Ligand SMILES: Nc1ncnc2c1ncn2[C@@H]1O[C@H](COP(=O)(O)OP(=O)(O)OP(=O)(O)O)[C@@H](O)[C@H]1O
C-alpha cells in the first residue's frame with residue numbers, strides 16, 4: 673500500500689483522473705467524498721486529503737510515502753523531499769500584480785502574499801527592498817483596501833485580477849503540480865513508487 677498526501681479540491685480532482693488514466697482503479701465516489709482518508713484496496717493506494725501547504729510536511733515526516741503539491745507550495749515550504757515528476761496539472765503562474773497604472777513611489781513598498789519566502793527571494797534577487805505582508809487568501813483585496821502596494825499571487829485565467837481592477841506587472845514563476853516522495857520510502861518502497869512514476873510518465 674502506498675500513502676499519498678494531496679490537497680482537496682482542484683488538484684485532487686485532476687490527480688484522480690490522471691491516476692485512473694495511468695491504470696489505477698479508483699472509485700468515482702472518491703471525488704465527492706468528505707472523508708479525509710480514502711483507501712482503495714484494489715489500487716493499493718490510501719489518500720490523505722490535506723491543506724495544500726501541509727502536503728510536503730506529511731511527506732517529509734514519512735507519514736505519507738508520496739505527495740502531490742503545486743510547485744508554488746514546494747518553493748515556499750522547502751521541505752526535504754524528492755521531487756520526482758512534473759504532473760503538468762493545475763497549471764498557473766505566480767505573478768506580481770497591483771492596481772493598474774499605480775507606480776511604486778515609496779522607499780519600501782508593501783507586498784501582500786500567501787508566499788512570503790518566495791516573494792522575499794524574488795525581491796532580494798532583484799535587489800529591491802520591500803516589506804512582506806503574509807495573508808492566507810483573497811490576496812487581491814490587499815491593494816484595493818490600501819494594505820499593500822503590490823501582491824505576489826497565483827494567476828490562472830486572470831479573471832480574479834481583472835474583475836478586481838488589478839493588472840499583472842511581472843511573472844515570478846510558472847507553476848504546475850509535482851509528485852514528491854519521502855526519502856526513506858523512495859528506497860524502502862522503491863519498486864512500487866517507480867512503477868507509479870513510470871505509469872504516470874507515459875500519460876503526462
Ligand atoms: N486558479 C488556479 N488555477 C490553477 N491552479 C491553481 C489555481 N490556484 C491555485 N492553483 C494551484 O493549485 C494548488 C491548490 O490550490 P487551491 O486553490 O486548491 O487551494 P488554496 O486556495 O491555495 O488552499 P487553501 O485551502 O489553503 O485556501 C495551488 O498550490 C496551486 O499550485
Ligand SMILES: O=P(O)(O)OC[C@H]1O[C@H](OP(=O)(O)OP(=O)(O)O)[C@H](O)[C@@H]1O
Nearest residue numbers: 809810811826827828829830831832833
Ligand atoms: O486567475 P484566476 O483564474 O482568476 O485564478 C487566480 C485565483 O485563484 C487562486 O485563488 P483561490 O480560488 O485558490 O482562492 P484563495 O484566494 O483563497 O487562494 C489565486 O489565489 C487567485 O486568487
